[in-house]
Amino acid sequence: xxxxxxxxxxxxxxxxxxxxxxxxxxxxxxxxxxxxxxxxxxxxxxxxxxxxxxxxxxxxxxxxxxxxxxxxxxxxxxxxxxxxxxxxxxxxxxxxxxxxxxxxxxxxxxxxxxxxxxxxxxxxxxxxxxxxxxxxxxxxxxxxxxxxxxxxxxxxxxxxxxxxxxxxxxxxxxxxxxxxxxxxxxxxxxxxxxxxxxxxxxxxxxxxxxxxxxxxxxxxxxxxxxxxxxxxxxxxxxxxxxxxxxxxxxxxxxxxxxxxxxxxxxxxxxxxxxx
Amino acid sequence: xxxxxxxxxxxxxxxxxxxxxxxxxxxxxxxxxxxxxxxxxxxxxxxxxxxxxxxxxxxxxxxxxxxxxxxxxxxxxxxxxxxxxxxxxxxxxxxxxxxxxxxxxxxxxxxxxxxxxxxxxxxxxxxxxxxxxxxxxxxxxxxxxxxxxxxxxxxxxxxxxxxxxxxxxxxxxxxxxxxxxxxxxxxxxx
Numbered sequence: 001x002x003x004x005x006x007x008x009x010x011x012x013x014x015x016x017x018x019x020x021x022x023x024x025x026x027x028x029x030x031x032x033x034x035x036x037x038x039x040x041x042x043x044x045x046x047x048x049x050x051x052x053x054x055x056x057x058x059x060x061x062x063x064x065x066x067x068x069x070x071x072x073x074x075x076x077x078x079x080x081x082x083x084x085x086x087x088x089x090x091x092x093x094x095x096x097x098x099x100x101x102x103x104x105x106x107x108x109x110x111x112x113x114x115x116x117x118x119x120x121x122x123x124x125x126x127x128x129x130x131x132x133x134x135x136x137x138x139x140x141x142x143x144x145x146x147x148x149x150x151x152x153x154x155x156x157x158x159x160x161x162x163x164x165x166x167x168x169x170x171x172x173x174x175x176x177x178x179x180x181x182x183x184x185x186x187x188x189x190x191x192x193x194x195x196x197x198x199x200x201x202x203x204x205x206x207x208x209x210x211x212x213x214x215x216x217x218x219x220x221x222x223x224x225x226x227x228x229x230x231x232x233x234x235x236x237x238x239x240x241x242x243x244x245x246x247x248x249x250x251x252x253x254x255x256x257x258x259x260x261x262x263x264x265x266x267x268x269x270x271x272x273x274x275x
Numbered sequence: 276x277x278x279x280x281x282x283x284x285x286x287x288x289x290x291x292x293x294x295x296x297x298x299x300x301x302x303x304x305x306x307x308x309x310x311x312x313x314x315x316x317x318x319x320x321x322x323x324x325x326x327x328x329x330x331x332x333x334x335x336x337x338x339x340x341x342x343x344x345x346x347x348x349x350x351x352x353x354x355x356x357x358x359x360x361x362x363x364x365x366x367x368x369x370x371x372x373x374x375x376x377x378x379x380x381x382x383x384x385x386x387x388x389x390x391x392x393x394x395x396x397x398x399x400x401x402x403x404x405x406x407x408x409x410x411x412x413x414x415x416x417x418x419x420x421x422x423x424x425x426x427x428x429x430x431x432x433x434x435x436x437x438x439x440x441x442x443x444x445x446x447x448x449x450x451x452x453x454x455x456x457x458x459x460x461x462x463x464x465x
Contacts, residue, residue: 045325047287052357063323087329089322108324120300120311121325122289148323149316206320235374237303238366239381243394248345249288249303251360252352258361261369 002160004100004211008141008169015168019175026186029178035193036113037174041222042133042140042210043112045122048234048256051224055263060126060216063093064104091156092148099158102213108147110207111173113197116225116274118207123230127272129222140170140212144180145199147209170210177208218269224260225272278334280343281318282327285351288344291318291327292337305341363397367405375406379414387418387425395422 023029044060054060061069067081083090097103109128110117117125128136143150143166151163168176177197178185184196198207234257240246241254263269279293290301291313298318300311321327334340352359367375378398386395399422402415 047284047289047326049284049286049352049357050326053355056357085328086322087331089319089329093323118320118325120313120317121321121327122284122287123302146316146320146324148319206316233309235370235377238363238370239378239398240304241360242363242397243391247303247305247341248348248359249305252286252288252348252358253303254366255358255361258366258369259358261366265369 001101001103002099004103004141004167005139005169007164008167011164011167012169012172015172015176015179018179022179022182026182028190029182029185031190032185032193032196033174033178036111036177036197039113040111040173040177040197041114042109042128042136042212043117043225044107044109044126044216045117045119046124046126047122048124048253048260050122051124051126051269052256052259054126054218054221055259055269057217060107062105062107064097089148092152095156095158096147096151099160099163105213106211107213107216109210109212111142111177111197111210112207113194115194115198116227116230117198119227119230123226123233125225126216126221127223127225128216128220132216132220136212136214137171138169139214140210142168142170142173142176143209143211145209146206147211149206170212173208180208218263221269223270223272225274228273228275231273278337278340280330280332280334280340282322282329283344283347284327285344285347286355286357288348289327290330290340290344291321292340301337301340301344305337305344363401364405367401372408372411375402375408375411378402379411379418383418383421387422390425390429392422392426 019029019033046060050060063082063085064078067078067085070076070081071078082094086093097106100106112125112127115125116123119125143163147163150166151159153159153162168180181196181199184199185193188196234253237250237253238257241251260269260271264271277295280290281293281298282291283289288303292299292301298313298315300313300317302309302311318327322329332343334343349359367378370378379402382395382398386392386398395418399415399419402411403419406412406415
């Protein structure tokens with residue numbers, strides 16, 4: 001079994017050398033790297049119910065953990081639940097996760113420079129706090145895009161040489177992202193760096209993926225970010241939830257929003273609305 | 276219509292749906308405005324990293340998909356023990372002022388004119404119970420009065436077509452009675 005952190009560390013000097021080389025070619029690269037070092041946070045997008053669970057004291061759970069939990073309840077095999085919830089993506093996810101020590105405990109986040117993250121997957125962006133991020137400084141790893149796309153081949157098997165070539169250490173995130181997004185940085189204005197980091201223009205590869213191990217609870221969050229539109233839509237659900245013909249989904253969103261704002265009011269959860 | 280539910284988050288009622296060649300994310304309230312176009316790779320990301328569960332089930336219409344999602348929300352929330360609803364007063368107590376203003380505006384301009392009086396009453400009563408600010412209390416009290424008058428006025432007033440139907444049916448009754456009387460008077464003697 002491979003150790004992802006060891007692979008990332010082994011690449012450290014190569015990323016440094018590439019960064020030095022590229023810095024000479026574009027002056028903005030050093031400034032971009034500094035911005036990434038100072039501003040970037042690990043974020044995960046989710047729906048309202050996830051925050052309700054976190055407020056109840058639950059931890060974030062990945063597919064393996066959820067499958068084990070379901071199997072404990074019904075006495076079945078966790079792998080059956082995993083297959084059922086991943087279906088056609090089962091082979092690739094398991095090929096990647098099982099290639100590494102502790103792979104079933106991997107969590108997949110995105111490197112975020114201050115926006116609402118990957119909103120398509122959930123309107124709420126959970127941003128890990130500095131303390132949590134620092135605790136992951138030596139153990140989190142980076143890939144320039146989606147691990148399933150980049151690190152498995154056409155036959156859905158794990159591609160070790162590609163993974164070994166691409167992975168970087170989280171502690172080197174500034175030079176890693178600058179190197180891997182060099183062309184986009186060279187063609188962008190400073191105001192576009194948020195998008196460059198999230199790679200929102202190139203959804204084939206996706207965001208910079210942060211892979212880490214460890215629990216995430218409500219106390220680990222620096223903020224929950226949401227767009228003004230998502231905020232307003234949730235309050236619209238509150239308004240609509242008490243109509244005689246209100247749907248269950250509307251009532252459920254209203255219930256989650258109430259739990260969320262109760263926590264915000266009691267300063268248990270910092271909220272950031274992004275215009 | 277051939278729709279395929281590709282993936283969902285049961286507790287949130289989120290769904291990724293393939294509609295012919297396009298892929299959409301559906302979220303409550305499931306109107307057109309809340310539909311987001313996705314790329315095929317987004318499905319992979321959603322399932323493998325963002326908590327969606329792969330589904331691959333065909334449906335004949337969006338209405339059927341929504342019904343399925345609504346049932347999933349109820350079932351999954353019951354299993355996991357997170358609430359499916361909450362009292363309105365709790366939310367109103369937490370709402371930012373601009374949201375309360377917007378709720379009162381919508382009550383006046385949407386709910387009362389559309390005769391959604393119970394819903395309007397609910398918003399106003401709970402606003403009065405949840406908020407102490409003068410601005411909101413004054414507006415809510417004014418709107419309750421407006422609501423009361425609208426309700427009373429409607430009870431006194433009947434729509435023109437209803438009045439017409441009543442008169443018409445009364446006229447018909449009268450004519451049919453006259454015909455019966457005519458037959459009785461001029462009934463042929465056998």
